[in-house]
Structure formats: structure tokens, C-alpha cells
Amino acid sequence: xxxxxxxxxxxxxxxxxxxxxxxxxxVIVIMGGLVVFPLLSTIVxxxxxxxxxxxxxxFTGLGNYADLLQDTSVRRSWVNTFYYVMMxxxxxxxxxxxxxxxxxxxxxGRRWLLAAVVLPxxxxxxxxxxxWLWIYNPSYGLLNGILQAAGLTSAPVVFFxxxxxxxxxxxxxxxxxxxxxxxxxxxAALQSIPEDLYQAAKLDGAGAFxxxxxxxxxxxxxxxxxxxSQSTVFAFNLFDExxxxxGSSLDTRTVMIQVYMFAFQNMxxxxxxxxxxxxxxxxLLVSLVYVLKVYRETRFD
Amino acid sequence: MSSRSLKxxxxxxxIVLAVVVLxxxxxxxxxxxxxxxxxxxxDLVSATPHFWPTHVTLEHYARLFGSTxxxxxxxVQSVWPQFxxxxxxxxxxxxxxxxxxxxxxxxxxxxxxxxxxxxxxMIFVLVVATLAIPAYTVMIPLYRLMISLKLVDTYLGVSLIxxxxxxxxxxxxxxxxxxxxxxxxxxxxxxxxxxxxxxLVRIVMPLAAPGLIAAAIITFLNAWGQFLVPLVFSPxxxxxxxxxxxxxxxxxxxxxxxxxxxxGIVAIIPPVxxxxxxxxxxxxxxxxxxxx
Numbered sequence: 001x002x003x004x005x006x007x008x009x010x011x012x013x014x015x016x017x018x019x020x021x022x023x024x025x026x027v028i029v030i031m032g033g034l035v036v037f038p039l040l041s042t043i044v045x046x047x048x049x050x051x052x053x054x055x056x057x058x059f060t061g062l063g064n065y066a067d068l069l070q071d072t073s074v075r076r077s078w079v080n081t082f083y084y085v086m087m088x089x090x091x092x093x094x095x096x097x098x099x100x101x102x103x104x105x106x107x108x109g110r111r112w113l114l115a116a117v118v119l120p121x122x123x124x125x126x127x128x129x130x131x132w133l134w135i136y137n138p139s140y141g142l143l144n145g146i147l148q149a150a151g152l153t154s155a156p157v158v159f160f161x162x163x164x165x166x167x168x169x170x171x172x173x174x175x176x177x178x179x180x181x182x183x184x185x186x187x188a189a190l191q192s193i194p195e196d197l198y199q200a201a202k203l204d205g206a207g208a209f210x211x212x213x214x215x216x217x218x219x220x221x222x223x224x225x226x227x228x229s230q231s232t233v234f235a236f237n238l239f240d241e242x243x244x245x246x247g248s249s250l251d252t253r254t255v256m257i258q259v260y261m262f263a264f265q266n267m268x269x270x271x272x273x274x275x276x277x278x279x280x281x282x283x284l285l286v287s288l289v290y291v292l293k294v295y296r297e298t299r300f301d
Numbered sequence: 302m303s304s305r306s307l308k309x310x311x312x313x314x315x316i317v318l319a320v321v322v323l324x325x326x327x328x329x330x331x332x333x334x335x336x337x338x339x340x341x342x343x344d345l346v347s348a349t350p351h352f353w354p355t356h357v358t359l360e361h362y363a364r365l366f367g368s369t370x371x372x373x374x375x376x377v378q379s380v381w382p383q384f385x386x387x388x389x390x391x392x393x394x395x396x397x398x399x400x401x402x403x404x405x406x407x408x409x410x411x412x413x414x415x416x417x418x419x420x421x422x423m424i425f426v427l428v429v430a431t432l433a434i435p436a437y438t439v440m441i442p443l444y445r446l447m448i449s450l451k452l453v454d455t456y457l458g459v460s461l462i463x464x465x466x467x468x469x470x471x472x473x474x475x476x477x478x479x480x481x482x483x484x485x486x487x488x489x490x491x492x493x494x495x496x497x498x499x500x501l502v503r504i505v506m507p508l509a510a511p512g513l514i515a516a517a518i519i520t521f522l523n524a525w526g527q528f529l530v531p532l533v534f535s536p537x538x539x540x541x542x543x544x545x546x547x548x549x550x551x552x553x554x555x556x557x558x559x560x561x562x563x564x565g566i567v568a569i570i571p572p573v574x575x576x577x578x579x580x581x582x583x584x585x586x587x588x589x590x591x592x593x
Contacts, residue, residue, distance in 0.1 A: 019497055020418030023408045027428060027468065030405070034465035035431045038439035038446060045442065102319050113320060115580045116327045122572040122583075123331075124526035126544040127565040131334045133551070134558050140346050142333055176330070181587065188588035237435040240528045244548055256437055256529075263441045264533055276438045284433055 046274035052267035064274040074275065076250055077258040080167060081236060081279075084254065085286065087171045088178065088235040089228060095175065096182025096227065103183065104190045114187075121180035129244035132173045136160070136245070163251035170252050173241045178234055182227040189223030190216070229287035236283035255279045331569070338362070338563035345559055361563035383538060383546060384564065390535070391542035391568075393456055395524040398463035402471050402520045405464070407513055410475035411501050415487070425476070428469050436466040437529060444533060454539050459531060463524045471516040477589050478512030479505070515586025518575055522583075525571060543568045 049060045068074050099117055103110060120128065135142045138158040147153045160166045193216065201211040217224075239256040246252045248261060255275060263272030337345065338361050339354040367379045412418070413425045443462065444453070452458030482505065490500040506513065528544045535541045547568065550561045575583065 016416050016497070017418040020412045020416035020421065023412035023416070024418075024421075024424060026405045027409045027472070028424065030461065030465050030468060031428050031431060034443060034446075034461060035434065035439055036427070038442035039434065041442040042439060098319075099323055102316070102323060106316065106320065111580070113323065114584060115576050116324055118580060118584065119331070119573070119576050120327055122522050122576055123569045124528070124544050124572070126526070126528045126548060127568050128330070130547060130551070130561055130565050131330050133556075134337060134562060135330060135333060137556075137558070140558075176326075180327075184584060184587045233433065233435065237437055239437070243528075244551075256435075259437065259441075260529070260533075263444075269441050269445075273441050276441070280434060280438045283435070287433070 042273045042277060045270050046277055048270055050268075050270040050273075052269065057270075060270075064271050065278075067271065068275055068278070073250055073253070074255075074258055077253045077255050080251075080253055081238070081255045083167055084171055084174065084238050085232055085235040087168070088174050088238075089231045091171070091175045092179045092182045092231045093224070093228060095179045097186055099179070099183040100186035100190055103187050117183055118180045120177050123177070125177055125240035126244055128177050129173055129241045132169075132176070132241075133245055136169055160246055160249075160251070166246060166249070166251045170238075170242050170245050173245065174235065174238055177241070178231060182231060185223050185227045185230075186220060189220035193219045225291045228290040232287045232290065233283050236279060236286075334562045334565055337558060338566050340559065342559055361559040362567075364560055365563055365567065380550075380560070380564075384543075386538045387541055387543045387546040388567070390456075390538075390540050391525060391544070394459045394463065394531075394540065394542060395521050397456060397460040398467065398524045399517050399521040401460065401464045402467050403513060403517045406468060406471035406475045406516055407506060407509070408501070410472050411479055411505065413472070413476055414479040415484075416497070425472075429473055432469045432473070436462075440529070440533060447534060453534055454537055456540055459534050459540055462530055462534060463520075463527065466530070467520045467523050471520055474516050474519070474586055474589055475509070475512055478509050482508060511582055511585065512589070514579065514582045515589070518579055518583050519586055522572055522575065 046064055047059060047061055048057050049063065050057050103114055103117065106113065136159050138144065138156050138160075143159070144153070144156045147157070159169055197215050197219075198211055201215055206214065237256055238254045239260070242252045242254050243257055243260075248257065248265075256279065259272045259276045259279070262268045262275060336352070336354050339357050339359070341356050341358045341360065344355060364379050365384050366381055413421060447453045447458050447462075450458070452461070486504060486508075487500050490504050491497070495503075526544060527542070531540070531542050531545050535545060543564070547561060547564050550557060550564065
């Protein structure tokens with residue numbers, strides 16, 4: 001087959017190259033112009049001082065990075081972001097795995113349960129945040145209503161007055177939105193496991209927990225790595241939920257909010273660019289660690 | 302009752318309980334939002350929360366869709382002019398971005414799978430690698446670029462940014478769809494003298510329709526929900542979408558929760574329709590995008 005095609009000679013090959021390039025050019029133009037070029041200019045500009053409030057754009061070397069390391073609110077936003085990443089990844093993975101196992105187990109109405117599970121991921125994050133803002137409302141919110149009805153609190157709690165609680169409540173909203181993605185990725189992995197493996201394990205006398213540890217976990221490892229790294233990247237870039245729930249408040253401020261404030265509120269462009277690069281590198285590094293670790297620990301020996 | 306059937310029943314009960322918990326977790330907040338949007342303002346600020354609307358009212362929706370409306374006996378300004386503009390902006394930017402993304406991905410992914418040309422694999426790897434780069438990283442230079450191109454606050458500018466953000470995933474998805482298709486059909490068409498483009502459009506694409514639908518859905522949902530990009534690139538109602546308008550209803554001193562929940566419910570109608578009618582494509586698309 002390949003022989004007959006290549007016999008058509010150089011003209012045919014030439015046409016294929018032209019067609020291939022023609023079809024790919026829109027991709028090159030859009031991604032080159034709107035992602036690669038801006039990324040390169042982010043790297044270059046992060047070594048200059050670009051501030052719309054001050055004249056000139058002198059070269060400052062690592063000056064922006066040094067400023068960022070000393071800035072206390074930047075440091076706070078890093079601490080917050082790492083908290084979000086840790087909590088979100090743990091909760092999304094545990095919750096997503098539980099949901100995926102459940103979805104994989106039930107036979108009737110799975111389609112509808114799946115639709116309900118996926119729904120939060122499909123909604124605009126802003127709308128989610130607004131809905132939860134109302135649930136968290138100190139005076140008339142649902143959460144206070146439930147807590148009081150259950151007798152857990154006697155008076156309404158102003159949740160966002162407590163910095164630790166505020167962080168946790170923002171995390172919940174993010175987890176609510178992102179858990180479906182983890183669940184679907186893990187469900188796909190679970191469905192690829194052949195049923196007879198479990199039957200064989202049962203015949204060998206393995207209990208449910210043992211066959212989960214020895215069959216399920218190793219075989220969903222690659223799915224788990226993907227789920228972990230996407231949870232990490234999304235949590236690192238958390239913006240919408242924190243911004244809607246408590247704006248620029250330092251208690252819940254993320255690195256991305258700090259970038260936005262540097263660039264579009266204080267007009268310190270190059271400072272924002274340096275910070276966004278650091279955030280990108282950090283999220284790439286953390287995801288890489290997962291992928292390698294999950295790969296190493298669950299590989300068949 | 303034997304211990305075995307007892308175990309069976311308790312296992313079934315456990316599953317039912319888990320399903321209920323999962324349903325309440327996933328749908329509870331949305332249910333609460335619907336209830337809120339239908340509850341009268343006086344009931345909203347009563348001491349105990351109402352878990353279902355006791356006096357159903359459409360007045361919050363009337364403020365979104367009416368020219369003027371009545372609230373607690375006073376005639377109030379409706380938000381229809383802003384709301385309708387934002388709704389239209391959301392639809393236009395999301396649809397334009399979706400069409401552009403899917404068309405570009407449908408053709409170029411085919412080139413990446415079936416055609417041989419210099420630099421093919423390198424270009425593909427580079428494009429897909431940008432999936433790991435959050436769109437926010439490049440926002441500041443993008444902003445300066447868009448200003449110099451005079452594309453800030455234009456449909457074209459916002460849609461192009463969406464395309465650049467969502468194209469890699471659509472490409473990845475479409476490539477895995479084309480890769481899974483047998484080559485023999487295409488070869489038969491080529492031997493009959495059909496051109497590559499004709500074969501792609503008339504034979505391959507119809508067979509790849511589920512993948513195309515999945516790519517379209519995922520792109521549309523992402524574009525529809527975008528917040529930070531339009532927050533920066535859509536400063537006025539010329540292109541401002543619902544996601545940016547709705548938080549503006551949160552006033553400094555006073556939040557009209559009935560209005561804001563009603564607006565939120567309108568904004569989630571398209572995603573809800575997608576989940577109700579096209580969930581099969583969405584889920585298989587997300588699975589393919591994640592596992593291949």
C-alpha cells in the first residue's frame with residue numbers, strides 16, 4: 001500500500017507537504033502570536049522595569065524577582081496558594097476517586113448520576129462563586145441556617161472574618177467545581193480494567209481492600225497522575241472563586257490575584273510578569289513531581 | 302435472615318446513601334440558587350432560611366427581563382439593557398470562539414495525524430505543551446499586544462484569545478479521534494482519485510462527528526465560563542459578558558441576592574442544556590482528552 005502511494009513520485013509528496021503546512025498555518029499563527037510570542041516577551045520583560053506610572057523602561061536584571069521575594073503580600077499569596085493546592089488536590093482526588101468508584105459500581109441510572117456529577121464543572125466559575133457567596137452569607141445564608149438548625153452554633157458566624165476558615169471555604173467552592181474532572185478521568189481509568197482480573201483475585205481469596213490495592217490502584221496510576229497534575233495546575237491558577245468571594249482580601253489572595261493586581265490595578269506590568277512566570281514554573285514543577293512519583297511507585301515490578 | 306443477605310442489604314443501603322450524598326453535594330447548591338431566585342425579597346431576609354419557596358415570585362426575573370419592574374411596592378430600574386447586552390456578548394464570543402477552534406482543530410489535527418511535512422511532530426508537541434501554560438501567564442504581554450492591534454474590547458480580540466487558550470485541547474482531542482480511525486477507508490477514497498481535502502471533509506469528518514461535537518462542547522463551556530480574560534479585555538458593555546456583569550451586581554454595601562441568583566440561573570441554562578442532552582459526548586470527550 002505504502003509502495004503504491006510513494007510510487008506516485010515527488011509531485012505527490014510535494015503536494016502533501018504543501019497541504020499539511022497549509023492546514024497547520026492557522027495553528028502556528030494563532031499559537032505563535034498569542035501564546036509563544038507573549039510568553040517569550042514575558043520572560044524578557046520580567047528583567048526590565050515596566051511601570052505605566054513611571055517613565056522609561058530600564059533594565060533591572062533580577063530586580064523584579066528580588067522585589068517579589070521581599071514583598072510580604074506576595075509571600076502571603078504564595079502561602080495561600082500552596083494551601084489551596086494542597087487542600088484542593090487532596091479533596092478532589094479523594095472525593096473524585098470515591099465518586100468514580102461509585103459510578104463504576106452502579107448499573108441503573110448511571111447516566112443520570114454522571115450528568116449530576118459533571119454539572120458543577122460545566123457551570124461558569126463566577127456563577128458557582130456567587131451561589132456559594134449567598135450560601136456563606138453571614139446573616140441569611142444557608143450554611144448558618146443549617147449550622148443553627150443542627151444546634152452546632154448558637155449565633156450566626158461571619159465566616160470570612162476568620163482567615164483560616166475563609167481559605168477553607170474558598171477551597172470548597174473550587175473543589176466543588178473541579179472534582180467532576182478528577183472523577184471522570186478516574187472513571188475512564190477504572191473502566192479500562194478488565195473484569196476477570198477481579199474474579200481471579202477473588203478466587204485467590206483476596207478481599208475487597210486487597211484487590212483495590214493490588215489491582216485497581218496500579219492500573220489507574222496513569223489516570224491518577226493526570227488527575228493530580230490537572231488539579232494542581234488549576235488550583236495554582238485559582239482566581240475566580242477567591243476574587244468573587246472576598247476580592248483582594250489578603251486572607252484569601254492567590255498568586256494569580258496578586259498578578260492581576262500588580263498588572264491591572266497598580267500598572268506594575270513587569271512585576272506581574274515576573275510573578276506569573278514564577279507561578280507557572282512552580283505549578284509545572286509540582287505536577288512533574290506527581291507524574292514521576294506516581295509512575296515510580298505504582299509501576300509493575 | 303442469614304448474615305449473607307444482611308450483608309447484601311447493608312451493602313445496597315450503603316450505595317443508596319452514597320448516591321444521595323453525591324447528588325446533594327452536586328445539585329444542592331444549584332437547587333438552593335433556583336429556590337433563592339424564586340423567593341420574595343422579604344422571605345430572603347427572614348430569620349430562618351426557606352428550603353423551598355413559600356411564596357413563589359418571578360420579580361427577580363422581571364427585573365432582568367422587564368423594562369421597569371415593581372419591587373416592594375416601588376417602581377425600580379430594571380437591568381435589562383445591561384443584561385441583554387451581556388447575554389448577547391457571551392453568546393457571540395463563545396460561539397465565534399467555538400466555531401473557529403473546532404474548524405481549525407478539525408483540519409489541522411488531520412494534518413498532524415495523516416500528512417507528512419517537515420516539523421510536524423515538533424509543532425504538535427509545542428502546541429500541546431502550551432496546555433501546561435496557564436493562559437493567565439501570558440495575559441500582560443497579550444494585553445499590550447491587543448492594545449497595539451486595537452483589539453481590546455472587540456469580539457474578534459476576545460474570541461481570538463479564547464481560541465488560543467482552547468485550541469490545544471481541541472487539537473489533542475481531534476488527533477486522538479483521527480488516530481483511532483482505520484486508514485483503509487481513506488486509502489480506498491484516495492485510490493478512487495478523491496483528493497485529500499475531499500476525503501477529509503466528505504468521509505473522515507462525518508465519521509469523526511462525535512469527537513467534533515465533544516471538542517465543540519468543551520470549547521463552548523470553557524469560553525462561556527471565562528472570567529479573568531474578559532475582566533481585562535472587555536471593559537465596557539461593547540463586549541462584556543455575563544460572567545463579568547453578574548459580579549457587578551454585588552454592590553459595596555448591599556447585595557441583591559434574588560437578582561444575582563436569577564441572573565446566575567439564566568447564565569447556567571446553556572451549560573445545563575448541554576449536560577442534559579449532550580452529556581454522552583462531553584464525558585467521552587473528557588475521557589479521551591485525559592487518557593490517550
